[in-house]
Amino acid sequence: MYVLKEPTQKISPDAIKVWRITDAFHTIIFLGLLSFLLYFDYSYQWPNWIGIVIYSLMGITFVSAIIELIIVPVYKQRTWRYEIDGNCIQLKHGGAFKKTHMIIPMNKVYFVDTYQGPILQRYKLATVKIGTVGYIHEIPGLPERKASEIRSYIASLTDLYKAKEAADGEEQRV
Amino acid sequence: MEKNSVYEQTSSLKKLHPIWIGFRLFKSIRSLILFIVFLFIVLDMSSNSIFSWYGTTLIGIFIVYQIGASVLEWYRFGYYFDQEEIYVQKGRFVKMKRFFPLDLVQGINQNTLLIHRMLGLTSLLIDVGSSDRDSSIKLEMITIEEAEQIKKILSKYGNIQVNEPVASDKDQKEGHKDKNFTHHYTIETNEILIASLTSLRLLFFLSVLYSVYSQLSQFLPIEEHINKAIAYFQTSIQMLLLGIALLILCSMIYGFVKTFIQYGGLVVTSDAHRIYLEKGIGSKTSFSIPKDNIQALSINSGFIHRMLKIVNVRLISATDVNDEDIKVSNILFPFINRQRAFTLVPEVVPSFAITGSMSNIPKRSILVKLLRTMYIWLLLPLGIFLFIPGFWYIAVLAFVITLTSQIVSGLCSSYSLNGQFLQLRKVGVSTRLFIMRRDRIERIMLSETMIQRKMGLASLKVTTRARPTKVITMHDVPIQIALQCQSWFINED
Numbered sequence: 001m002y003v004l005k006e007p008t009q010k011i012s013p014d015a016i017k018v019w020r021i022t023d024a025f026h027t028i029i030f031l032g033l034l035s036f037l038l039y040f041d042y043s044y045q046w047p048n049w050i051g052i053v054i055y056s057l058m059g060i061t062f063v064s065a066i067i068e069l070i071i072v073p074v075y076k077q078r079t080w081r082y083e084i085d086g087n088c089i090q091l092k093h094g095g096a097f098k099k100t101h102m103i104i105p106m107n108k109v110y111f112v113d114t115y116q117g118p119i120l121q122r123y124k125l126a127t128v129k130i131g132t133v134g135y136i137h138e139i140p141g142l143p144e145r146k147a148s149e150i151r152s153y154i155a156s157l158t159d160l161y162k163a164k165e166a167a168d169g170e171e172q173r174v
Numbered sequence: 175m176e177k178n179s180v181y182e183q184t185s186s187l188k189k190l191h192p193i194w195i196g197f198r199l200f201k202s203i204r205s206l207i208l209f210i211v212f213l214f215i216v217l218d219m220s221s222n223s224i225f226s227w228y229g230t231t232l233i234g235i236f237i238v239y240q241i242g243a244s245v246l247e248w249y250r251f252g253y254y255f256d257q258e259e260i261y262v263q264k265g266r267f268v269k270m271k272r273f274f275p276l277d278l279v280q281g282i283n284q285n286t287l288l289i290h291r292m293l294g295l296t297s298l299l300i301d302v303g304s305s306d307r308d309s310s311i312k313l314e315m316i317t318i319e320e321a322e323q324i325k326k327i328l329s330k331y332g333n334i335q336v337n338e339p340v341a342s343d344k345d346q347k348e349g350h351k352d353k354n355f356t357h358h359y360t361i362e363t364n365e366i367l368i369a370s371l372t373s374l375r376l377l378f379f380l381s382v383l384y385s386v387y388s389q390l391s392q393f394l395p396i397e398e399h400i401n402k403a404i405a406y407f408q409t410s411i412q413m414l415l416l417g418i419a420l421l422i423l424c425s426m427i428y429g430f431v432k433t434f435i436q437y438g439g440l441v442v443t444s445d446a447h448r449i450y451l452e453k454g455i456g457s458k459t460s461f462s463i464p465k466d467n468i469q470a471l472s473i474n475s476g477f478i479h480r481m482l483k484i485v486n487v488r489l490i491s492a493t494d495v496n497d498e499d500i501k502v503s504n505i506l507f508p509f510i511n512r513q514r515a516f517t518l519v520p521e522v523v524p525s526f527a528i529t530g531s532m533s534n535i536p537k538r539s540i541l542v543k544l545l546r547t548m549y550i551w552l553l554l555p556l557g558i559f560l561f562i563p564g565f566w567y568i569a570v571l572a573f574v575i576t577l578t579s580q581i582v583s584g585l586c587s588s589y590s591l592n593g594q595f596l597q598l599r600k601v602g603v604s605t606r607l608f609i610m611r612r613d614r615i616e617r618i619m620l621s622e623t624m625i626q627r628k629m630g631l632a633s634l635k636v637t638t639r640a641r642p643t644k645v646i647t648m649h650d651v652p653i654q655i656a657l658q659c660q661s662w663f664i665n666e667d
Contacts, residue, residue: 004661088664100621103660108616133616134643 004103007083007090014123015141019073021119027065034058082139084150086157089130091137108132112154114147130154187252187263191295194315198244203237253313255327260300262311274302274311276332281448282325283461286318291458296321299461300328354445358522359507361440361453369509370433371426372478379425437508444522449489451506463504467491469614469638470646471526473515473607480605483512487519492639526609529597532588538629539650540584544577545625546649551576579603589651591662596636598648608646614638618663620656632656 034054041051079095089109091102111131120126126147128139142150210233246266253262255276263271280301290296296318300311313324391397407417440453444465452460470490479485487507506522507515516528544551555569579602586601596615599607619635626632631650638644651659 002661002665004664094621096624098621098623099627100619101660102617102619103664104617105664133639134637135617 002087005083005085007081007092009082011077011080011139011141012125012143013077014125016073016077018119018123018125018141019076020069023068027061030061031058084153091139102137104130104132104137106157109154109158112151114151186254188254189252190248190313191315191317192248193293195244195248197315199240202240206236255324257331260311276328278302279328279332281462281464282328284321286458288456290315294318298324355443357443358518359442361437365509366433366437367430369484370429372482373429373476379428442506442522449522463489463491465523465525468523469640471519471523471609474604476604479509484509485512485515487515490638490640490644526611527595528609529590529592529595532590532597532599534586534588535584535651537584539631540581542625542629542631542650543580543584547576547580575603589648589655591659596659598646600648610636610638612663615663616643618660620660622653626650634659
């Protein structure tokens with residue numbers, strides 16, 4: 001009997017930097033948007049409550065940005081685990097508050113891709129996207145080489161499954 | 175029309191019935207008419223002369239465009255069948271031609287509206303089994319003979335057996351008996367009667383009544399009459415009771431008629447590969463589903479139906495053809511005695527077995543469930559009391575319903591893992607039982623929150639393939655069971 005192995009593979013520590021940069025970008029854009037609204041609020045004398053809402057949103061964004069930039073990326077990187085073998089892909093993340101553990105059998109994988117944005121590229125990282133029916137799962141922040149290794153590994157395995165299935169003449173994949 | 179294709183010259187291209195243009199126009203203009211009526215009567219726009227000039231012109235242009243588009247669409251649409259393929263060409267302005275191999279056809283659904291039947295017409299929806307958006311061909315309003323012809327071609331050259339006696343009402347029952355069709359179930363009028371009387375249609379009926387009233391009162395001066403009628407029933411207690419009784423009676427009749435139209439004449443048959451469903455009194459619908467495509471089963475019952483042991487059996491399948499006109503339903507038995515369902519389901523769907531004995535989730539899960547839903551039974555009522563005290567009854571209702579359903583859920587929800595099958599029963603106000611087969615499960619996700627971990631519980635999210643994907647969430651099963659489910663899922667015997 002096949003026994004599930006506890007996931008051990010980690011993602012790159014550089015992912016922390018990438019997350020910090022992208023989150024900082026998002027926060028700046030959002031704050032910029034809010035200040036834009038604030039400017040309108042002043043110049044067109046919108047009702048009082050709009051100003052209150054904008055200021056409180058700014059406050060919340062500021063506080064959450066601090067937590068998100070300093071603590072969350074480190075925590076996320078430390079708790080993310082994955083494991084890929086001939087049978088299945090396991091993704092495990094989260095910790096103290098909520099923990100999720102996902103299992104995707106290899107024969108349910110429909111495609112696998114690597115993805116690299118400009119920031120990921122700068123740190124020589126890539127994200128592996130694993131497509132199943134209805135969902136796309138991601139393994140974030142992997143070193144480029146590792147990512148393409150995983151991609152070709154999964155691809156070779158799913159090809160194997162497809163060949164086997166075709167030979168069995170079973171259910172057709174459409 | 176261009177004459178560049180060999181096929182168009184050699185084979186005669188078939189067309190839909192010309193009356194289709196009329197129906198198509200009616201459908202596209204119907205909403206416009208309502209809108210115009212709304213503008214003229216409610217907003218009294220007719221007095222505004224500028225609007226009326228531009229408005230009339232615009233409406234005129236729109237109608238002319240619709241007529242042109244409908245005629246063009248009809249003119250450009252054509253199809254034919256040969257021994258290997260279906261050829262379809264369509265498109266008002268951009269012409270599209272496609273061939274679909276017959277042996278890939280997954281299924282064929284037929285729908286006959288009452289008005290179509292009077293004209294000797296019917297509609298077919300052919301599932302061609304491709305994965306893109308054009309996964310089905312719709313042949314609207316073709317003659318019944320033509321439909322029979324198509325079905326014959328498909329069963330002769332394609333991979334599917336088509337249930338022949340669909341359109342001929344007379345030999346329906348005999349037709350099923352011969353060949354390899356097994357007849358499983360015919361809905362009975364008293365089943366519909368009991369189910370419709372016990373489903374909570376009263377509230378629904380009242381809301382329908384109210385919306386009809388509010389719409390009518392905008393156009394017609396009926397408010398006065400209604401007020402008079404209400405005053406008349408309020409003269410004495412007896413009259414009031416009579417009025418309420420009348421209202422309940424009307425709602426019962428309404429519920430019965432509505433359910434009867436929806437499910438009357440439902441017949442379930444099957445052969446080795448497919449399940450065939452036919453239903454409808456005025457408008458007839460028939461469709462079939464390959465047994466291999468059934469991903470999971472769900473057996474549900476509402477609050478009152480649970481006490482009467484009436485259940486509703488649904489198929490969760492990957493071939494959900496969603497077409498607004500040809501309504502395909504995945505309901506196998508809308509309301510059936512539970513015992514009977516448990517004996518019939520393995521007959522109809524032999525690849526699924528129902529396990530009788532299931533283990534309850536631990537009672538300590540109630541605490542977790544109450545904490546999880548705290549915002550509904552505590553925060554929401556609190557908010558209502560503070561900000562809109564006039565709606566206190568909603569707060570009480572939310573509190574009572576959520577609390578009881580969570581407690582009942584903790585006491586009665588159960589699971590079982592038996593051979594190839596995973597069975598999850600979620601109990602609350604209503605009961606839902608899901609039966610899933612290992613090889614048809616797409617993924618299993620296990621999650622645990624901090625509190626769940628302290629209590630040794632976990633939540634399972636099971637995804638099955640359907641359109642859209644169906645996710646079944648089961649909260650608070652013991653962690654050992656959740657882990658066992660994971661390793662069960664990944665192990666193939």
